[in-house]
Amino acid sequence: MAEQNEKIVALYVRVSTGYQVDKDSLPFQKKELKAYCEHVLHIDKNRIEIFEDAGKSGKNTKRPAFERMMGKVKSGQVSHVIVYKIDRISRNLVDFSLMYDDFKYNNVTFISLNEQFDTSSAIGEAILKIILVFAELERKLTSERVTDVMIGRAQNGQWNGARVPYGWDWDEEKQCPVHSKKEAQYAIAMYEMYLKVKSTGKIRDYNNSHNIPTKRGGEWTSKTVTDFLRNPINKGAYRYNYRESARGRKKPNEEVVFIENAFPPLVEPETWEKVNKILDINRDKRNMGGLHPIEKNCNVFAGLIQCGICGTGYIVDKKDRRRKNGFTPSMYHCGAKTKAIHCQNPNVSDVKIGPFIINYIAAMVRVSKSKRKIKTPEALEEMLLADKVVFGDIAGLSTDSLNYTFEMITGKYTTDNAVWRTNPVNQSNKESNPEEIEKLKNEIKKYSRAKERLEDAYYFSDDGMSEKEYLEKKNKFDSMRVSAENKIKELTEASISSGIDEDSFIKSATSFLLAHKIYNESHIVYSDLAGVIEEETLKEFFNLILDYIVVVDRRIVEIVFSNGLSHQFIYRK
Secondary structure (H helix, E strand, C coil): CHHHHHCEEEEEEEECCCCCCHHHCHHHHHHHHHHHHHHCCCCCHHHEEEEEEECCCCCCCCCHHHHHHHHHHHCCCEEEEEECCHHHCCCCHHHHHHHHHHHHHCCCEEEECCCCEECCCHHHHHHHHHHHHHHHHHHHHHHHHHHHHHHHHHHCCCCCCCCCCCCEEEECCCCEEEECCCCHHHHHHHHHHHHHHCCHHHHHHHHHHCCCCCCCCCCCCHHHHHHHHHCHHHHCCEEECCECCCCCCECCHHHCEEECCCCCCCCCHHHHHHHHHHHHHHHHHHHHCCCCCCCCCCCCCCCCEEECCCCCEEEEEEECCCCCCCCCCEEEEECCCCCCCCCCCCCEEHHHHHHHHHHHHHHHHHHHCCHHHCCCHHHHHHHHCCCHHHHCCEEEECHHHHHHHHHHHHCCCCCCCCCCCCCHHHHCCCCCCHHHHHHHHHHHHHHHHHHHHHHHHHHHCCCCCCHHHHHHHHHHHHHHHHHHHHHHHHHHCCCHHHHHHCCHHHHHHHHHHHHCCCCCCCCCCHHHHHHHCCHHHHHHHHHHHEEEEEEECCEEEEEEECCCCEEEEEECC
16 A cells, blocks of 8 residues: 555646636646546646647547656556546547556556546446447537538538648638739749649759748659649649648548639649649650559658668659660669759669679678688678679778677677677576566557557548557557567576577578579579569568668668667778
């Protein structure tokens, strides 16, 4: 009991923006909650801590005070969480369910004054679940009513409050978008320019080099230029309910509200149509590439390359010509090349990246199978860089890279603080902490249940959860579950060698090389390999093996593998 009395009692209060009704104001909520703690629970006021979110929505849990409170809950510092009304803490059933699992797991009593329940009793917990079901139903009905009203307004040509696009300003008096005095001239010029140059990239570069900002004051990309040129408001049409969210999936045509001649056009409709026809033609050309169709957005090393000068990720520039053996390399450039910093790190191609990466991975596989023969880090380095066709201009690996890899491969330590060394308790064959392992297992169950509820809410609910929101939460639960599983593995490992033998990225690489009959080759011709293996297969393989690649002046200066192992290369001048 003494331990419980040392924990804090968390009072959570919240108001939404503009939600300042006296009976639900922050001062009123705090007053009522303090009185309840004093007169009903008889809790020492020194144990009370107030967590206050003002002007924050209850639709999600991205609230500073709420996140701070949950951090203390998870660390076992809280005995009670008390709110004035249940909707003050959450209006989302999935979020609340996950939060309530944390409460139960950490023995936290949840109390809501307005709904008159206390989860320290079985009745209170049952009432809570019933209230949650009806609260979620009411939220969905309210959402449906709001959607119907918004659709009705759109059908009458009324703007529904979204941010007006580039080239337009909001007129408070008329309550509608009007041509922007500042942006309209540039907006019109972009249509005229595209008819001449037929390239969104050239318009992007022009705008950025002439300090013409986007609507939000940022720099232009090819995507933002395309989105602007595609927007039908520029020809005077009003389109509403087009996507599930700002970047979500397009909705069926029958659900989209589209009204011609809703606003005075920024450009002539004929000009808009001409520009969009050219955009369609260029898109089709990129996707087809002549007689040999190119899979859309399939660029083997896309998302894996980082700039070694400014740290920005490289982005796909274009597809190069198709070689006779079927190899169609991609070109990549630093994402900051067209931004204000104008990074000068040169473009790089699959022609350079591919041979280096595939042959280095093959070398890692070969040395892992010959670990008994490797006596020194220097011997390891020689084996890794044996292919002089690819690695002839490399003087060696950085000392840390070499030593850490030597420790991983051989289990022999070159330093006193080897990063691959497992917990000494496990190495001495002492039993792992069973309570900690059990706690981690419960966490895994909790995240699995949360994922199941999330899937039910996404696939079977009518509340309109977007695909992006679903995937973000799903990935979060998966990440937490995998993290807990890895901790269990660490606690139950007996020695470093067991971890090495089961190293997943080495095993995956070995399987790939064996499958394609290139396991024993001293040098792999990447262009021949890429000419016969589907790009999707190669991309999947490299994403499995690699975390990222760092390039400087078309040279690979660092490879970070999926297990966190980093290899840094030292080049000859």
